[in-house]
Amino acid sequence: MKRRTLQVSLYALLLMIFSTNLVSAQIGLTTANSRFEIGLNVGPMNFLGDLGGNRGKGTIGPKDNNVPMTNMIGGISASYYPSEWLGFRAAANIGQMEGDDRLIKQKQPADTYEGSRKFRNLTFRSPLYEAYVGIELYPTAFLSLKNGSGLPRFRPYGILGIGGISFKPQGLYKDAAGNESWVDLKPLRLEGQGMVETGVPEYSTFTYVIPMGVGIKYDITERITFGIELIHRKTGSDYIDDVSTKYIDPALFDKYLTPAQATQAKYLANPSSFYPGIPGYTPYRIGKKRGNPERNDSYFSSTFRLTWKIGDVYADWFRNKNSMKCPQYF
Numbered sequence: 001m002k003r004r005t006l007q008v009s010l011y012a013l014l015l016m017i018f019s020t021n022l023v024s025a026q027i028g029l030t031t032a033n034s035r036f037e038i039g040l041n042v043g044p045m046n047f048l049g050d051l052g053g054n055r056g057k058g059t060i061g062p063k064d065n066n067v068p069m070t071n072m073i074g075g076i077s078a079s080y081y082p083s084e085w086l087g088f089r090a091a092a093n094i095g096q097m098e099g100d101d102r103l104i105k106q107k108q109p110a111d112t113y114e115g116s117r118k119f120r121n122l123t124f125r126s127p128l129y130e131a132y133v134g135i136e137l138y139p140t141a142f143l144s145l146k147n148g149s150g151l152p153r154f155r156p157y158g159i160l161g162i163g164g165i166s167f168k169p170q171g172l173y174k175d176a177a178g179n180e181s182w183v184d185l186k187p188l189r190l191e192g193q194g195m196v197e198t199g200v201p202e203y204s205t206f207t208y209v210i211p212m213g214v215g216i217k218y219d220i221t222e223r224i225t226f227g228i229e230l231i232h233r234k235t236g237s238d239y240i241d242d243v244s245t246k247y248i249d250p251a252l253f254d255k256y257l258t259p260a261q262a263t264q265a266k267y268l269a270n271p272s273s274f275y276p277g278i279p280g281y282t283p284y285r286i287g288k289k290r291g292n293p294e295r296n297d298s299y300f301s302s303t304f305r306l307t308w309k310i311g312d313v314y315a316d317w318f319r320n321k322n323s324m325k326c327p328q329y330f
Contacts, residue, residue: 036310037079041093041229043303045073050243050291051099051122068103071096073128073301079136087136089159095128097167097299099241120290121271123172124241125182128299130233132163132211153219161211165235168205169242171268185242188257188265191290192248195256200245207237215305227305234298243291 046069075093082088104118138157170182186205192198213231220226238244247270253262 035081037077037081037225037307038310039077039079039225039305039307040074041077041091041303041305042072042074043229043301044070045095045097045128045299045301046070047097047099047240047297047299049097049099049241049297050238051101051117051124051241069098069100071098073130073303075130077305077307079307083141085138085141087138087157089134089136089161091130091132091134091163093128093130095130095301096125097128097240098125099123119272122241122243123271124169124185124243126167126169126240129166130163130209131165132161132209134159134161134163134211154216155218156214156216158214159211159229159231163209163211164206165209165233166206167237167240169240171242173264173268183264183268185268186239188253188261188268190242190248190265190269191245192252195248195252197252198248203237203239207235207240209236210234213300217305217307223309225305225307225309227307228302229305230300230302232298232300235296238291238293238296240297244293245289245291247286247288247290249286 073093073095075091077089077091079087079089100123101117101120102123136157136159138155140155169185171185172180173183174180186193186203189195189202192200194200194202211231211233213229215227215229215231217225217227250266250269253265253269257265
């Protein structure tokens with residue numbers, strides 16, 4: 001199902017690229033009036049996965065966002081604009097994702113949606129390496145095409161793309177002496193990945209990503225542009241936070257791991273047994289739900305972009321009454 005979703009997304013993106021190029025040719029726009037941009041972007045990013053959340057049942061939207069888990073994402077981009085209303089972008093970003101059940105505010109009762117996550121007591125962090133290509137569409141540019149006034153200084157747009165991310169989940173481990181350290185989770189097979197008894201396959205730390213969002217650009221000068229962009233990313237993995245299915249028999253860790261790894265795995269698979277909870281409440285048992293395999297992980301960012309136009313910025317379609325030449329009009 002996940003592979004089919006990726007194939008459909010790729011077909012849709014290729015169809016959009018073919019269609020927009022065909023329309024550009026039909027309205028007579030040529031590469032002689034094209035423009036290139038290079039840019040930098042930085043801003044806050046939040047992870048939406050199985051960990052953390054707020055009151056009630058978990059959702060796919062920002063309702064489950066935990067503000068303390070906000071991190072920064074930043075990167076570079078290169079864009080090509082064959083027309084006023086169309087752009088093609090290639091971008092690469094780095095950041096960090098985090099989730100923590102301990103941040104859930106609701107503590108009682110433990111058998112509620114948020115209560116069960118609270119006393120599950122899982123936490124993770126992971127570096128993020130992202131690269132994607134996408135299409136930018138500027139709907140208000142059609143007004144410029146119609147009246148011949150050229151581009152306004154403010155231009156809203158939408159963006160849709162396809163790409164890939166690399167991640168490496170880690171969990172917070174506390175040893176017998178009380179010392180805490182971050183430990184790589186994938187080698188510990190916390191949900192029985194790669195074990196014959198569970199039938200759960202091992203997961204890859206690389207997956208596809210589908211960025212989609214909106215933004216607005218403002219031309220500070222004829223070469224420098226400032227923008228604000230909100231992008232949500234759907235991913236092809238439910239293991240970015242290393243949580244997806246069920247608790248397994250901890251005896252399997254002794255069978256498949258070294259003694260040191262087994263000790264770490266038993267703690268990290270079920271930190272709730274080491275967490276002061278409600279008397280008589282046992283959040284862990286073999287086969288009990290640990291995550292939600294029906295919904296993949298996602299993340300979103302709100303970034304500030306600064307781009308620099310290169311090449312012929314004085315193309316005919318860029319000259320307009322709102323240009324940065326004197327006199328200026330707003």
